[in-house]
Amino acid sequence: MSFVSLNLNPSIIQALTAAGYTEATPVQAKAVPEALAGHDLMCSAPTGTGKTAAFVLPALQKLLQPAKPGRGPRVLVLTPTRELAMQVTSAVEKYSKFMPRVRTGTVLGGMPYPKQRRLLEMPLDILVATPGRLIDFIDQGKVDFSRLELLILDEADRMLDMGFIKPVEKISAATPAGRQTLLFSATLDGGIGTLAKRLLRNPKLIEIAAQKQRNDNIEQRLHYVDDGSHKHRLLDHLLRDVDMTQAIVFTATKHGADRLSASLNDKGHASAPLHGNMNQSQRNRTLARLRSGNVRVLVATDVAARGIDVASITHVINYDLPKVAEDYVHRIGRTGRAGASGIAISFASPDEGHQLKQIERYTGHQIERHVVEGMEPKVKPRSGPPAGAQKRFGNRNARPSTSNTNSRWSGGKTFGGNGGNGGRPSREGGSGFGGNRPRGRG
Numbered sequence: 001m002s003f004v005s006l007n008l009n010p011s012i013i014q015a016l017t018a019a020g021y022t023e024a025t026p027v028q029a030k031a032v033p034e035a036l037a038g039h040d041l042m043c044s045a046p047t048g049t050g051k052t053a054a055f056v057l058p059a060l061q062k063l064l065q066p067a068k069p070g071r072g073p074r075v076l077v078l079t080p081t082r083e084l085a086m087q088v089t090s091a092v093e094k095y096s097k098f099m100p101r102v103r104t105g106t107v108l109g110g111m112p113y114p115k116q117r118r119l120l121e122m123p124l125d126i127l128v129a130t131p132g133r134l135i136d137f138i139d140q141g142k143v144d145f146s147r148l149e150l151l152i153l154d155e156a157d158r159m160l161d162m163g164f165i166k167p168v169e170k171i172s173a174a175t176p177a178g179r180q181t182l183l184f185s186a187t188l189d190g191g192i193g194t195l196a197k198r199l200l201r202n203p204k205l206i207e208i209a210a211q212k213q214r215n216d217n218i219e220q221r222l223h224y225v226d227d228g229s230h231k232h233r234l235l236d237h238l239l240r241d242v243d244m245t246q247a248i249v250f251t252a253t254k255h256g257a258d259r260l261s262a263s264l265n266d267k268g269h270a271s272a273p274l275h276g277n278m279n280q281s282q283r284n285r286t287l288a289r290l291r292s293g294n295v296r297v298l299v300a301t302d303v304a305a306r307g308i309d310v311a312s313i314t315h316v317i318n319y320d321l322p323k324v325a326e327d328y329v330h331r332i333g334r335t336g337r338a339g340a341s342g343i344a345i346s347f348a349s350p351d352e353g354h355q356l357k358q359i360e361r362y363t364g365h366q367i368e369r370h371v372v373e374g375m376e377p378k379v380k381p382r383s384g385p386p387a388g389a390q391k392r393f394g395n396r397n398a399r400p401s402t403s404n405t406n407s408r409w410s411g412g413k414t415f416g417g418n419g420g421n422g423g424r425p426s427r428e429g430g431s432g433f434g435g436n437r438p439r440g441r442g
Helices: 010-018 026-036 051-063 082-095 113-120 131-139 156-161 165-173 191-199 228-239 254-266 280-292 325-332 350-363
Strands: 041-044 075-078 104-107 126-129 150-153 180-185 204-207 218-224 247-250 271-274 297-300 315-318 342-348 368-372 390-393 413-415
Touching: 010 051, 010 082, 026 041, 026 051, 026 180, 026 204, 051 075, 051 082, 051 150, 051 180, 075 165, 082 104, 082 126, 082 280, 104 113, 104 131, 113 131, 126 131, 131 165, 156 165, 156 180, 156 191, 165 191, 180 191, 228 254, 228 315, 228 342, 228 368, 254 271, 254 297, 271 280, 315 325, 325 342, 325 350, 342 350
Parallel strands: 041 180, 041 204, 075 126, 075 150, 104 126, 150 180, 218 342, 218 368, 247 297, 247 315, 271 297, 315 342, 368 390, 390 413
Antiparallel strands: none
């Protein structure tokens, strides 16, 4: 469906065209007309399907109508993380480029209070906020919601995971009862449905199922590792691949991200950490360095799994497997953006078998096993791959070998020579997600 057929204002269509967008994604095609009709929405769609535009476009259309007098925002967008808040703000700026001035502000943690307090004293059209910081200002009596028309909950499932549901309910209670509410989430399972019943009025339900072809452009690989030392050596090896332009490496902890980034810098990799202990100015500087190419390897916790959209990310590496299976999908979605191809590599230690099983059950897809020659795992995984599923790779400059007599795994393939400084894995076997997608939260 074309954006023109959605009956959006010509100034919005002009901005979409200037940004290179002409066709609406399925979630946009379904959500925008219902939102424009004034309905509350419960909308579920996988990451990377265009949910941000699905709520920003009708919000901008609403702003073209006369406003009530006052200074408070007409639209409030709540996001679970600072990065998502910045992404939404950027989308508003992009799509309102040819509209009369749209006054947008962001209120989030990690930034000075005085500046944000002054922002809330000015007339606003759209306020984008994280729940914790906004609650602070509500408690201080600094937020005027008297003319709020539209409340948007972005990544509502993530807000539930992060313990923001009570703050969200408190914020909702502070807004006018007659407002329109749009709830967007990767899933509507569990507590999300309960939350929606409390906050929404007769909502329209929109569910966009994950489709296998959506992730065909992301090749997924798994490497078994013995311990931390094995991980370090394998990561250093993979980062020297000439085809790796930029990578995000995910760790389980903030301190782990700091330590690993420092270690990678010592080895000559231009690296920087990104995690929740950094203030917003530090995080913004790090992301700016990533976008400019001054940082080649971003070492991040799951704070970066949603909200980072950098087209030059060619690889995502799960140095530590995520604890929640759904986070795997959000992590790997940081590569393969805007139709480009990408590679997602995961390390699994012997004690991470349960997490790996949950990920593969959630995605309905078995991740292809790989081995780099000379860096084979010494500890046999508790549940090994089926015969023929594991591949070995040697020098990236060597020609493929027809012999597989040295393979440790039954049916495995051996490529190249005796290790050297290589290791560019084969591009074959890229897969996506298919089948049913049960929750991965136990």
